Amino acid sequence: xxxxxxxxxxxxxxxxxxxxxxxxxxxxxxxxxxxxxxxxxxxxxxxxxxxxxxxxxxxxxxxxxxx
Numbered sequence: 001x002x003x004x005x006x007x008x009x010x011x012x013x014x015x016x017x018x019x020x021x022x023x024x025x026x027x028x029x030x031x032x033x034x035x036x037x038x039x040x041x042x043x044x045x046x047x048x049x050x051x052x053x054x055x056x057x058x059x060x061x062x063x064x065x066x067x
Contacts, residue, residue: 001025002063003044009059016055022048023065030057 003024005014028043035041036056045052 001065003055004061004063006059006061010056013055013059016053017060020046020049020051022046024062027052 001024003017005017024044024046026042027045030040030042032039033041033043033054035054039056039058041054041056042060042062043052043054
């Protein structure tokens, strides 16, 4: 899947997606986590370089591709 930062996304989100270009896969579905207090986040992993991180769902747009 492709992940893009929304226009009003935080700088952190935009920078991580820029540093780790490529396709992504979901490692853990949306839930509340301590690294983003009070916000729903999703754990995604970059399939190109293996980097993964929790992203606030309000900051990203997920584009799922049909295989």
